[in-house]
Amino acid sequence: MEDKLQDKLIKAAINARKNAYVPYSEFAVGAAVLTEEGKIYGGCNIENISYSMTNCAERTAIFKAVSNEEDTKIRAIAIVADTKHPCVPCGACRQVMIEFGDRDLEVIMANLAGDTLIKELDELFWGSVNEEILG
Numbered sequence: 001m002e003d004k005l006q007d008k009l010i011k012a013a014i015n016a017r018k019n020a021y022v023p024y025s026e027f028a029v030g031a032a033v034l035t036e037e038g039k040i041y042g043g044c045n046i047e048n049i050s051y052s053m054t055n056c057a058e059r060t061a062i063f064k065a066v067s068n069e070e071d072t073k074i075r076a077i078a079i080v081a082d083t084k085h086p087c088v089p090c091g092a093c094r095q096v097m098i099e100f101g102d103r104d105l106e107v108i109m110a111n112l113a114g115d116t117l118i119k120e121l122d123e124l125f126w127g128s129v130n131e132e133i134l135g
């Protein structure tokens, strides 16, 4: 993906992060997805006193996209938090990503300091296991 679009996605994630509802963890996360149709949807994490009901920023953004468009397919997702290293998605979010994206979904992990780590979803799922098994 071109740098300009990547920056746009990261900015949308930073913007969505402002709406994070995080009274329990105080850890705000923002995400933004780019759909097949070229639209961008932002999302933030939304917590609950019953903590397991918390929705991560990534899933909020994906669900917004899916609930707004017919035939939604996601092409890329940016994730931003105020962390030392770029923020990586949890297993539940990876599972939802593969439901609505392909294995080459571009996952742009970032922090507020401007560090980025970009991987295809496939790498996040399988990583070195894939390398060991498939060579």
Ligand SMILES: O=c1ccn([C@H]2C[C@H](O)[C@@H](CO)O2)c(=O)[nH]1
Pocket: 022, 025, 027, 028, 029, 044, 045, 046, 047, 054, 055, 056, 057, 058, 079, 087, 088, 089, 090
């Ligand atoms: O990639 C991540 C990691 C964590 N969180 C949220 C879940 C919870 O609200 C808080 C602490 O884990 O951050 C996300 O939204 N995305």
Ligand SMILES: [Zn+2]
Pocket: 056, 057, 058, 059, 089, 090, 091, 092, 093, 094
């Ligand atoms: Zn998650």
